[in-house]
Amino acid sequence: MSNYQLIYFPLRGRGQATRYLFVDNGIDYKEENCAQDWVKTYKPKMPFGQSPLLKDGDFEVAQSNTIMRHLGRKHGLYPSDLQEAAKADMITDHVEDIRGPYVRMIYQNYENGKDDFVKTLPEKLGYIENLFKKWGTEYITTKISFADYILFDLLDTLQILTPTCIDALPTLKAFYDRMASRPNLKKYRETEEFKKMPVNGNGKQ
Template identity: 45%
Template sequence: MRMLLADQGQSWKEEVVTMETWMKGSLKASCLYGQLPKFQDGDLTLYQSNAILRHLGRSLGLYGKDQQEAALLDVVNDGVEDLRCKYALLIYTNYEAGKEEYVKALPGYLKPFETLLSQNEGGQAFIVGNQISFADYNLLDLLLIHQVLAPSCLDSFPLLSAYVARLSARPKLKAFLSSPEHVNRPINGNGKQ
């Protein structure tokens, strides 16, 4: 969400919640599903990261040029979330014992995204269509955190590797990715990466 907002030149106010504040319980109790993020857009309050991403996609014209592209973006985003769930399971429940096996399986998890890129302008554009989408930001985030987990994970995926470099070089996104706000933020709540 932050990358999308920064790259699109949007301003936002973020309230960082400390674990101490969260554990007091009143904020948690006020959240629809008892979890964050919580996103306020005027009088609209949203929960769930992907609902927020899709809302921003629709609001900012980042949901494809037509219904077909929108459907394909949903497919990509759901694939990103499937892999993000596997990653979260590793990070939060089985990091020490499972990291080696996860990294070994990672090429199989990444291959569909390489395939999707190859089917769209030979991998020289975005994941779907010829304009950036909410799903591109979600995929980029996922690929960047996997490069921290396994720095060589994209070595056998030239299109994904070029995609990460290309998107990360977008001026506003590059500035955000190198900002202290981004660099100093932990990747995961438990410090594992």
């Protein structure tokens, strides 16, 4: 019986990186759909009034990146070396610098804001490309960490919005292809459940 329960909406959104981490590492978990009666039943119980929420036994973990770090520390996916940990953390924070404007564009200004958002991507993704070249590793650190799932999820989401966004970034594209070809992730992403899952809650992507 799983000790992990992920409470989230039936969409990729902020919960998908956690699903990737679970699936890729063969970690059993259950998922609870909080879309039904969110306002009355679920939201008041959330520490910050938001989902996802991870239940680790009796312990509750909120905030998507905190969930990822918590799981990383528990399952050998958070670097023990301080410099390696800093690399994972800085990429995670930079992903958030991209994801935040993406979410605002999707939910608040899709029609008028999409083109302007897409124009920011070569520079922002280029920073990650340059770091991958500098560090010379297949993953963000010397072995896969929680941050790789966060970055992979972002790149996947962005390629749905603008399919060629990493074509001119060969090192980043190689990273994406490497993640997508990991056996457990590949099998999971080929399921109908995954293919039918919306990226965002308003149908825009």
